[in-house]
Amino acid sequence: MLQPLKLLLRAPMLVFLLAAQAVSPAHAAGADAALVAAATKEGALVWYSTLIVNQITRPLALAFEKKYPGIKVQYSRATSSDVALKITNEARAGRLQADVFDGTNTIDPLQDAGLVEPYLVDAAKSYPQDYRDKAGLWTTMNVYFLTVGYNTDLVKGADIPKTYDDLLNPKWAGKMAWTTDPTSSGPPGFIQNILAVKGKETGMDYLSKLAAQKPVNIPASQRVVLDKVIAGEFPIGLMIFNHHVAISAEKAAPIAWARTEPLVATANLLSIVKGAPHPNAAKLFVEYVLSEEGQREVAKAYYLPAHPNVPATVAELKPLQGKFEARTVTPDMARAGIDGWTALYQTMFR
């Protein structure tokens, strides 16, 4: 009795899957007129971002709205895990709202849950191979370099940390802060870097010494940690984005970043939600952000663009021009290792 019923229920699903197979991954011909028309008809898109709103999310949304006046961008910012959680819950409730999301590790659980729409971005064709997923699940929108940030009023001359070992100096005990963000741009990224550079045994030894220094866990973004360093609440912040430092230094804040090599390099990945309520607007938005024009907006915000033809506003934030060494955590490495690194963070530092 049950079998035919089940089959009947599944039939539409099958048709849907077959149809999806036929059209995806689609190769869109840039921001062509058809896409613009379809997107404008949808009239809106929702972007769940992990970027800092007033620094980049809002300016990018406004620039997009200016270029495509009929499409309203609704954005919000949360941590990687919060964004993943919200989208998963929306899918569970059968009421997806998100169209586009970004983040360093946001995609992992969503990919496992089958909630990411493959889309090969036309505008990103000229990007380096490792900046885009072969299946089109993600494309790098900007790159990050994470390092030690210090307050220039409080940390001077010989005190400025030059190596990771300098962080073990007893005078920094309780005076360092970092985010609780459980991604490769947070403590797990720091941990994997140490383990890779120093080897497992020396690395673990280093980490337990660092844990004894009791770095303060700030349950907020890397930006909040940096603000606390600027305000002088902590002389030193770990896992600080070096472009955030540049943004604040430009406003004459007493802040600089240290060259504790190798720096941690990660990428911010942009993806489309499977079953997004505004699929065309989502595609158009992704095309825009990854186009030269969109990437120039990224650069204007002091973020480090992924586009090979768009230079960073402060070139020294990148390894080649800034003459520093960085070790990249690729999305694949992050996907494979993040659980282990996070577990280490939870047991040693919380």
Added chain:
Amino acid sequence: MRWFLDPRLLTSLIVGAILAVLMLPPLVMLVQGSVLSAGGSPVWTLSHFRDLFTAHRGLETMANSIVFAGGSTLLSLLIGGVMAWLVERTNAPLRGLAWVATVISLGTPYVLHVVAWLFLLGPVGPFNDLYRMLGGNGNLVQVQSMGGMILIEGFLWSPLVFLLLGATFRAANADMEEAARISGATVLQTVWRISIRLAMPAILALALFVFIRAIGAFEVPALVGIPSRIYVLTTAVYDSMTRMPPNLGYASAFAVVMVGLVSVLLHFYSRLSANAEKYQSVTGKGYRPRPFDLGAWRWAAGGLILLNFLVVLVLPLLALLWLSLQPYSRGFSLAGMKSLTADNYRAVIEAPNYLELAANSLIVAAGAASVIMLLAAFAGWIAARRGPGGRTLDQLAMLSLVFPGIVLGVAVMEVYLRVPLPIYGTLWIIGIAYVIRFMPFGMRYVYAGVLQLHIELEEAAGVAGAGYLTVLRRIVAPLLTPAMVAGWLFIFLIANKELAIAVLLASPGSQVAAVAVFDLWVNGQGGELAAFGLLWTVLMTGVAFLFFFQSRRGGTDIYGN
């Protein structure tokens, strides 16, 4: 035979059904979540409860909750109690300031106070700055600690304690105090031997009430506790629900523990407060006891009131003002005076989302308050007049008192993720949670309002031939209006004040003010947070003053028990 045509019974049934549909599923969901294993085919298990004691430092978490709630209860009783006594029972000057501070703090989201206090007591705040200026080394105050948590939570609750104890002191029997004074007792002796003893049952009941609310407090544990690695029950629940993937079993087990604890405490609370009323023998005489003359100490008392005013109100607001005018966060300094900028205010006014979320907050709070007062009008009236099923209605409506805000958030989310009603991620789900959480307050307002009306009015109307609905519409509703308006305003205010309920339910498309402030803090937009927070406080303070005058006029003094 035609019982279903009896309008009284029919009303009871309808209201009862609505209340049951609202109140019961979250409770069932919690208990179920705590005893079912995760995964595809759930089986019964007690492993989540075992985990509380073995893994995750569960026992430590529970102990932290009790220390935190106990400490902040004592502190708020001390501050609020002293203020209440000075204002209600002495001739100290500047007494009006205590009222101003209370009303404004009634309109400010807790999370905003916490952000301000974190700055003030933090390493670059004025207190530690002053300490270093006086030659101290390092930090005098370590705000990221259990002590810091208790201090801030104590400050947060002291205005409410002031309000509630003020009512007790005002209604106290002054005969015995007079007698003591005439027999030659000093002011201190009289206070110690007579006033405090008389007020003791009320003080104990209030202490228990504040303790219960502090167990469920979320703002301070989240913003102050987590960075200090001090977890309490609420933050443990929040933490396990915001992990990826969320650990529902663990969160539910903690939630069940909390609900159990709160239920036991509520039982004692209701016994205590029933007792407390017995002591208020002279209420309704309509006279005010003669205030104590403090003599030369008057000015010291005035200084204390002023100090409290500065600490509880002016300092946090000044801190927010300062932060809102700076391009990046920095301590109070002369150098900072040169970099003042209105950029943050410009951003708040120009960015579309702030206006939207402010509108969201107002709509959902007003909607919830209206639904609650409508339901409560029927349920409260039937319960107070001992109508059919009155006791059951009362119990159903009061059921949600056992839910701390964060627990209700988890439960409501799980319920509406499962039922095929697509309201997750909309304002509706927040509205439903508000209705559940604040229904008891609406009930209390109506109940107290009905008890003030003598039943002979309704009987007279009945004798004169008015039907059930006519009595309700022409007699009860008009006379209840002041209590209803006060109740509505009160619910509107606290719905906009609390973070814990909405923090798990708000979505990017359905943001409310308290959650937005929390998000801004987490995201690192401190300047915009301060600017938005201040503008929001101004708006809510207006509502709070409205509430204050309305409840004085309506003669209802219910502030959240």
